[in-house]
Amino acid sequence: MAENLQTSDSPERWAPPPRRGALRRFVYPLLVIAAIAAVIWYLEYRGDGGGYSPTGERYGPTDLPAGMAPAGTDVAPQPGALAPDFLLEQLTGGELRLSDLRGRPVVLNFWATWCAPCRKEMPQFVQAYDRYQDQGLVIVAVNLQEGKGIVRPFADDFGIKFPIAIDRDGEVGDRYRLLGLPTTFFIGRDGVVRSVFTGPFLEKQRGTNVQSAIAEDELDGRIAQILTAPGP
Numbered sequence: 001m002a003e004n005l006q007t008s009d010s011p012e013r014w015a016p017p018p019r020r021g022a023l024r025r026f027v028y029p030l031l032v033i034a035a036i037a038a039v040i041w042y043l044e045y046r047g048d049g050g051g052y053s054p055t056g057e058r059y060g061p062t063d064l065p066a067g068m069a070p071a072g073t074d075v076a077p078q079p080g081a082l083a084p085d086f087l088l089e090q091l092t093g094g095e096l097r098l099s100d101l102r103g104r105p106v107v108l109n110f111w112a113t114w115c116a117p118c119r120k121e122m123p124q125f126v127q128a129y130d131r132y133q134d135q136g137l138v139i140v141a142v143n144l145q146e147g148k149g150i151v152r153p154f155a156d157d158f159g160i161k162f163p164i165a166i167d168r169d170g171e172v173g174d175r176y177r178l179l180g181l182p183t184t185f186f187i188g189r190d191g192v193v194r195s196v197f198t199g200p201f202l203e204k205q206r207g208t209n210v211q212s213a214i215a216e217d218e219l220d221g222r223i224a225q226i227l228t229a230p231g232p
Contacts, residue, residue: 053095060088061084061175064082064099068085068099068191069082077193078196082191083098089166091151091164091166092163101138101140102189102190105136106137106185106186110178112143112144112146113150115181117181117182117199120200122160124219125162125219129161140162144178184197187226190229190231
């Protein structure tokens with residue numbers, strides 16, 4: 001009977017589990033996936049521009065150049081005040097400084113690819129730019145906190161020809177006190193904010209009812225205001 005009992009030295013009962021096989025099946029694949037995700041994140045959010053211009057100036061809100069903000073003039077994202085300045089990288093390369101556009105009417109639209117209303121209204125801006133660019137209108141689409149690899153297909157799909165600036169850390173959006181997306185600022189040739197529109201501009205519709213008429217004329221009316229406003 002004693003011969004049938006197994007001792008603590010029995011290899012069949014006390015053999016350790018095959019840890020090496022478990023590592024290969026579960027841990028190593030997870031590590032590989034994590035490494036790939038880290039590389040994608042780096043290339044998407046850090047590898048194609050970073051936070052500084054080639055001259056070493058940091059992208060984001062900046063002070064208006066001397067002479068563009070006379071003493072006592074308000075600089076704020078609100079009607080009647082000078083639009084806050086900023087420097088951002090562009091989707092197509094180079095960089096954009098808002099104050100460099102002084103002397104031209106500017107439509108400044110804040111948006112993101114994940115924002116459904118932004119996607120719905122974007123064709124309105126594309127069409128408006130085609131109609132008014134010969135009159136000097138500039139549309140600047142400021143994308144909030146997305147990488148170029150995400151923004152570029154969106155721009156291609158909608159046929160966007162006007163500048164797209166990338167606000168990687170959202171500091172420009174914070175400076176403009178955004179309450180939601182989309183938000184659009186209409187800036188005169190003198191750099192003064194003429195109006196602010198929160199929410200999407202509706203797609204133009206044919207019809208005679210009041211709602212359709214408002215939807216059709218809202219964007220054109222605000223653009224007309226900055227096209228005819230006095231210059232600097």
